[in-house]
Amino acid sequence: xxxxxxIICLSGSPSWSLPLLHVPxxxxxxxxxxxxxxxxxxxxxxxxxxxxxxxxxxLSASWMHPIRAELARTGLVIDYLxxxxxxxxxxxxxxxxxDRLPLEQPVLLLQDPFPDLVNIGAFLKFHRExxxxxxxxxxxxxxxxxxxxxxxxxxEDQVSLKEQEGVRPTQDTRMYLLxxxxxxxxxxxxxxxxxxxxxxxxxxAVPYYYGYSDAQPLCIWNSVNEYLATQKLFFEQTxxxxxxxxxxxxxxxxxxxxxxxxxxxxxxxxxxxxMGRNCRIGKGVKLQxxxxxxxxxxxxxxxxxxxxxVWAQTQIGARCQLENSLIAAxxxxxxxxxxxxxxxxxxxxxxxxxxxxKGDVLGPFSRLGME
Numbered sequence: 293x294x295x296x297x298x299i300i301c302l303s304g305s306p307s308w309s310l311p312l313l314h315v316p317x318x319x320x321x322x323x324x325x326x327x328x329x330x331x332x333x334x335x336x337x338x339x340x341x342x343x344x345x346x347x348x349x350x351l352s353a354s355w356m357h358p359i360r361a362e363l364a365r366t367g368l369v370i371d372y373l374x375x376x377x378x379x380x381x382x383x384x385x386x387x388x389x390x391d392r393l394p395l396e397q398p399v400l401l402l403q404d405p406f407p408d409l410v411n412i413g414a415f416l417k418f419h420r421e422x423x424x425x426x427x428x429x430x431x432x433x434x435x436x437x438x439x440x441x442x443x444x445x446x447x448e449d450q451v452s453l454k455e456q457e458g459v460r461p462t463q464d465t466r467m468y469l470l471x472x473x474x475x476x477x478x479x480x481x482x483x484x485x486x487x488x489x490x491x492x493x494x495x496x497a498v499p500y501y502y503g504y505s506d507a508q509p510l511c512i513w514n515s516v517n518e519y520l521a522t523q524k525l526f527f528e529q530t531x532x533x534x535x536x537x538x539x540x541x542x543x544x545x546x547x548x549x550x551x552x553x554x555x556x557x558x559x560x561x562x563x564x565x566x567m568g569r570n571c572r573i574g575k576g577v578k579l580q581x582x583x584x585x586x587x588x589x590x591x592x593x594x595x596x597x598x599x600x601x602v603w604a605q606t607q608i609g610a611r612c613q614l615e616n617s618l619i620a621a622x623x624x625x626x627x628x629x630x631x632x633x634x635x636x637x638x639x640x641x642x643x644x645x646x647x648x649x650k651g652d653v654l655g656p657f658s659r660l661g662m663e
Contacts, residue, residue: 294340294397294416295340295341295342295394295397296339296340296341296342296397296398296399296400296412296416297341297342297343297344297345297392297393297394297397297399297400298336298341298343298344298345298399298400298401298402299344299345299347299399299400299401299402299475300344300345300346300347300402300405301347301375301401301402301403301404301485301486302319302346302347302348302349302352302356302404302486303348303349303351303352303404303486303487317355319332320355320359322584322586322601322603322604322621323407323523323526324523324526324527324532324534324566324584325534325566325568325584325585325586326532326534327359327362328407329359329363330359330362330363330366331407331526331530331532332405332407333363333366333368333370334366334530334532335408335409335530335532336368336400336412337366337367337368338530338531339411339412339413340412340413341368341400341412342368342369343368343369343370343371343392344368344369344370344371345370345371345372345373345389345392346370346371346372346373347373347374347375347378347485347486348372348373348374348375349374349375349376349486350374350376353372353374356372360372371389371392373385373389375484375485375486378479378485379479379482386479390472390475390476390479393472393475394472395472397472398416398419398469398470398471398472399469399470399471399472399475400412400467400468400469401467401468401469401470401475401490402466402467402468403466403485403486403490404466405466405467406465406466406510406511406512407510407511407522407526408429408465408467408508408510408511409508409509409525409526409529409530410429410467410506410508411506411508414504414506415427415429415467415469415504415506416469418502418504419469419502419504422449422500422502423500424469424500424501424502425470425471425474425498425499425500425501426468426469426470426471426474426494426498426500426501426502427468427469427470427501427502427503427504428443428451428464428465428467428468428490428491428494428501428502428503428504429465429467429468429504429506430443430445430451430462430463430464430465430503430504430505430506431462431463431465431505431506431507431509431510432460432462432463432505432507433461433462433463434461434463435461435463439512440463440464440465440466441463441464441466441489441491442461442462442463442464443461443462443463443464443491443495443503444456444459444460444461444462445459445460445462445503445505446458446459449502449503449504449505450500450501450502450503451491451494451495451501451502451503452495453491453492453495462503462505464489464490464491465510466490468490468494470494470498474498477497478490478493481493481497509525511525511526515651516616516617516618516633516634516635517616517633519601519618520582520599520601520616520618523582523584523601524564524582524599527564527582528564533548534548534550534566534568535548535550535551535569536548536549536550536551536553536567536568536569537549539558539561540561544562544563545561545562545563545564545565545581546564546565547559547561547565547567547579548565548566548567549567549571550567550568550569550570550571550587551569551570552569552570553567553568553569553570553571553572553573554571554572554573555573555577556573556574556575556593557575557576559573559577559578559579560576560577560578560579561578561579561580561581562579562580562581563580563581563582563583564581564582564583565579565581565582565583565585566582566583566584566585567585567589568585568586568587568588568589568604569587569588570587570588571585571587571588571589571590571591572589572590572591573590573591574590574591574592574593574594574595574610575593575594576593576594577591577592577593577594577595577596577597578595578596578597579597580596580597580598580599581599582599583597583598583599583600583601584600584601584602585602586602586603586604586605586606586621587604587605588604588605589602589603589604589605589606589607589608590606590607590608591608592607592608592609592610592611592612592627593610593611594610594611595608595609595610595611595612595613595614596612596613596614597614597615598614598615598616599615599616600614600615600616600617600618600619600631601617601618601619602619603618603619603620603621603623603638604621604622605621605622606619606620606621606622606623606624606625607623607624607625608624608625609624609625609626609627609628609629609644610627610628611627611628612625612627612628612629612630612631613629613630613631614629614630614631615631615632615633616632616633617631617632617633617634617635617636617648618634618635618636619631619636620635620636620637620638620639620640620656621638621639622638622639623636623637623638623639623640623641623642624641624642625642626641626642626643626644626645626646626661626662627644627645628644628645629642629644629645629646629647629648630646630647630648631647631648632648632649632650633649633650633651634648634649634650634651634652634653634654635652635653635654636648636653636654637653637654637655637656637658638656638657639656639657640654640655640656640657640658640659640660641658641659641660641662642654642660642661642662643659643660643661643662643663644661645661646660646661
């Protein structure tokens, strides 16, 4: 089986993370009860990636440090390189990086990647059949949200930057397959890997630049509902499975409970329900999936959650009705509250009997209805 090396360029906060701008590092948000970046690496491993090289600036290196041990548990070989060291002529890091890349295989290059469900095996097959120097994973259609670079495909699937007769509009998703010598040329050209638009460089410098058009949607979050929907999509279409024991498994329902969890009485569950470590669930709780509860979450008696995600160390009171909502880490919702398509940010607190409707946001460190 073919194996690939992935080079992932990360810098700061990616622009696809709206509306979670209150989160300092969107790559680390809880997604299916794990850091999003870990889920992305597990997807790459499933696609025959064996080694990952992160190219980082000082900021991204600082926030990556605390989760290195968790990322290592993916079973991938992971290296970390600072961008400024990569271009330092007094070091051998660039040569060492190139030496690690297999000459017989293309390199998978991702720049601030989107959570994506594209079939990388099919992408690799396309790259080889075209005998491409570089291929880019494209999303069909015109630019819809300003996050992706508009490019064009001709009848032979070659990429250009100009609209003209006989081409069709597509969008560059910042995922590339390129031959090792093309990647070496990219480094020699001193292209700023964390900021530059690769499409402009490849369109000008690479003779055989092809586009692989795939309708598989990217996970771009323009609303809380889109975050919840993409999380559901990932969980259904991947082999990602949570840690812990299965409490219930039927044709339509699967319930996981992490280590140290406790239920005063078995909750009434439907669909996919994932509870992290040391969760506490009261009596008479109803969980209609998809529901994701992070570590140390507490749910009061008689509460009903439907399509809700609760991040770690958060408390939900008794007799609450929560639907299509996200409650972030270290927050609290008091008893008898109702939430419908709402967002409660980190360390925000909602008092008893409050009602948040579609689009309502309780910002970080906010307090509403608390005397």
